[in-house]
Amino acid sequence: MTNEALQQLITSWVPEIECTEEGSQFLTITVVPAKLHDLMRKLKETPETHFDYLFCLTGVDWGQALGVVYHLESTIHRHNIVVKVQTEDREHPTIDTVSDIWATAEFHEREVYDFFGIQFNNHPNMKRIFMTEEWEGYPLRKDYEDEINMIIK
Amino acid sequence: METVIANNNFKSEEYFINMGPQHPATHGVLRLLLTIDGEIIKKVEPDLGYIHRSIEKMCERDSYQQIVHLTDRMDYLSANINNEAVCLAVENALELEIPDRVKVIRTIIGELTRISSHCLWWGVMGMDVGALTTYFYGFRDREMINDIMEETCGARLTMNYNVPGGLMYDIHPNFVNRVKAFITHFKTKIPEYDRLLTDNVIFQKRTQGVGILSKEDAISFGASGPVGRGSGYSCDVRKHHPYSALDRVKFNECLETAGDTFARYKVRIAELWESLSIIEQLIDNIPEGEHRVATNAVIKLPKGEFYQRVETARGELGVYIISTGTKNPYRLKFRSPGFSNLSLLNHITVGGKIGDLVATMATLDLVIPDIDR
Numbered sequence: 090m091t092n093e094a095l096q097q098l099i100t101s102w103v104p105e106i107e108c109t110e111e112g113s114q115f116l117t118i119t120v121v122p123a124k125l126h127d128l129m130r131k132l133k134e135t136p137e138t139h140f141d142y143l144f145c146l147t148g149v150d151w152g153q154a155l156g157v158v159y160h161l162e163s164t165i166h167r168h169n170i171v172v173k174v175q176t177e178d179r180e181h182p183t184i185d186t187v188s189d190i191w192a193t194a195e196f197h198e199r200e201v202y203d204f205f206g207i208q209f210n211n212h213p214n215m216k217r218i219f220m221t222e223e224w225e226g227y228p229l230r231k232d233y234e235d236e237i238n239m240i241i242k
Numbered sequence: 243m244e245t246v247i248a249n250n251n252f253k254s255e256e257y258f259i260n261m262g263p264q265h266p267a268t269h270g271v272l273r274l275l276l277t278i279d280g281e282i283i284k285k286v287e288p289d290l291g292y293i294h295r296s297i298e299k300m301c302e303r304d305s306y307q308q309i310v311h312l313t314d315r316m317d318y319l320s321a322n323i324n325n326e327a328v329c330l331a332v333e334n335a336l337e338l339e340i341p342d343r344v345k346v347i348r349t350i351i352g353e354l355t356r357i358s359s360h361c362l363w364w365g366v367m368g369m370d371v372g373a374l375t376t377y378f379y380g381f382r383d384r385e386m387i388n389d390i391m392e393e394t395c396g397a398r399l400t401m402n403y404n405v406p407g408g409l410m411y412d413i414h415p416n417f418v419n420r421v422k423a424f425i426t427h428f429k430t431k432i433p434e435y436d437r438l439l440t441d442n443v444i445f446q447k448r449t450q451g452v453g454i455l456s457k458e459d460a461i462s463f464g465a466s467g468p469v470g471r472g473s474g475y476s477c478d479v480r481k482h483h484p485y486s487a488l489d490r491v492k493f494n495e496c497l498e499t500a501g502d503t504f505a506r507y508k509v510r511i512a513e514l515w516e517s518l519s520i521i522e523q524l525i526d527n528i529p530e531g532e533h534r535v536a537t538n539a540v541i542k543l544p545k546g547e548f549y550q551r552v553e554t555a556r557g558e559l560g561v562y563i564i565s566t567g568t569k570n571p572y573r574l575k576f577r578s579p580g581f582s583n584l585s586l587l588n589h590i591t592v593g594g595k596i597g598d599l600v601a602t603m604a605t606l607d608l609v610i611p612d613i614d615r
Contacts (some may be wrong), residue, residue: 112546141461145549145560145577160549160562160577164461164475167482171547193464196585204298219291219614229299240299 090137090168092116099135103128115160117171125174126185132161132170135192139163140170143191148201150231151175155182155205176207186212204229254279262600263292266605269366270610272584281595283432286588294614301574306332306406306541309574312456314400316578316611319359320554323352325404330485331550331561332406335543342383343531344408346524349487350421351394351403353517357428358387359555360517363607367507368439370604371448376439381420383431390420406541408534421525432514440511449504453590453602456501463589464582467557469606472506474499479553491523503598506605542569554605556580580612 090098095116096108107119108129120128125193132140145160156175162168176182186209198209199218206227209215216222226233234241256279262268271292277285297316301309306328313324326348333340358592365380388398393414395403425552437565439445455465460473470477478495480488496512500503543565550561583606591599 114549117547138243143464144466144551144558145575145578147562147573147575149564149573158562160560164477190457190461191464191584192589193582196581200581219294221291228296 092167092168095138095168098135099128102131113171115169115171117173117242119173122174122176122184125172126187129159129172129187129190129222132172137166137182138170139165141165142241143193143197144185146197146201148205148207148229150205150229152231153177155179155207155230156185157201159187176206179188181208182206183208183210185210188212203227206230254444256284263289268610269608272608272610272613274587274599276512276596276599278596280312280417281597283318283591283594283596283599286591286599288584288587290584290614292610292614297615298574298576303570306543306571307568309571310405311400311402311459312575314402315611316576316615317554317556317559317580317609318399319362320355320556320559321399321401322348322355322403323514323552323554324559325402326352326486327550327552327554327559327561329404329406330552331548331563332541332543334550335546335548335563335565336406336541338407338535338537340408341533341535342529342533344531345487346528347409347413347533348404349491350521350524350528353487353520353561354387354390354424356555357514358384360514361387361557363510363555364435364439364486367604368372368445371601373442376435379431379435379438383428386420386424386427386444390417392418393417405534406514407537408532412533412535413528418525418528421521425522425525428514428518430445432511435511435514440508446504448597449507449600449605450500450502452503452594452598453605454502455502455590459586459589460501463586465557465586466556466579466582467553467607468506468509469583469586471496471509471555472498472605473501477558479551479558483551485550485552487524487565488520493519493520503602503605510605510607535556540569542567543571551577554579556609556612557583578615580606580608580610581615584613 103124109117127218132138139162140161142162142164147158149156154175154177159172161170200209203217245540259276262273263271267459273289275287295509297312310325310328314321340448361380361384365377392398395401455473457473457475460470460475466477493516496509545567548563552559560577562575563571566572591602
């Protein structure tokens, strides 16, 4: 599918998404956390889109908001899409898990939790993956400070 | 003579043991928490982070030239290909025109790296299932590539040969001849590998039908590289998203459909032949020209997001750069192949024996710094 057709189809499912192709080689859509899980399931299960390969899942600290970026590819149609989701709540950020849709998300979401503190709802094993359980703070956040390791704002 | 043991006091009980972080079969500091019932595995939970260095955080304060050096320390057996990934991402973002000479040399070096990585894997694979000889054979051939690398760029493991804009130095005058000598040598050695290990009945019994991964699961778990291709999943980045000089060479994507440990093994052996063929097509036709184009001393990427994927010896490496237009990336993520490949370990080993776990893990070809980053 071309990017225009993809954009049209997805907008017909969820009208309130933002689409852009600017500043990226992929079509990028931004969705609110409440709509994320439904949209992701549709993206995978609809035969025309068939995004069955989640090749990258990244946590990002945008300053105001915390977000997750999903890079998807279809192994049949070979088209790509990037889905972004953000939450303004820095104290208790929560986003629905997609590990029930793509199994690879289980580890990647644990990594995001470890470094950004984003809790994933309904995740089967939501605990830190690299750091010890006692570690305080979330190192990849922009406001993280660790003077011993010379990480200052 | 028949003896029947009728003793109800013998009850099987699940218990838990640690495998690693110093276990020889985990190839580094990977710790597996095994829940087992006798010899049968009930659950495998990897415990990661023993050598986590937070390379992604370091990247946020480093310049793009410095970031290249950190990538060697992820998957150290694919060091050159990791370097190339970052360089390509930066060059594409800057829309730099890279000379043909650089592209061809990068591809040759990349394939040499793949061969040397597979040689090491092959040696260790044999060792894991109890055949120590393979280790010496694999290292003997890998040594030749290391020598070529040493002569070319002065390093044997962490090369840092690629820089944004090209290569750090031009190739050594001996390079072409030595690579050709290696090809001639290695072509006689792969059949030897087959005779020693591939055709070995004991080895086949250890690996066939063990650790089966279906194609659907391979895609769902984000498997890539030989792990995905062993399950019949066409995932070669070199085919689907060719980079450098890979669009001008002919090679086959090595696919197996069985999805078991032996299939993944055969994919890697077939890849040795394909890599040799790629190098052969390019080695006589290295174009003349510059080995590097000038970039600014301080590289500033335009505002935007850039994604570059390459095929390392282990699978798909992704470099995702979010730039705000400054000299450092705002966020840089490495999508490492080992991390995704490890996540399916539990899925394919549950219900098998501990010995099979070792054989299966050997064909996942895990490199721990690649997982921990």
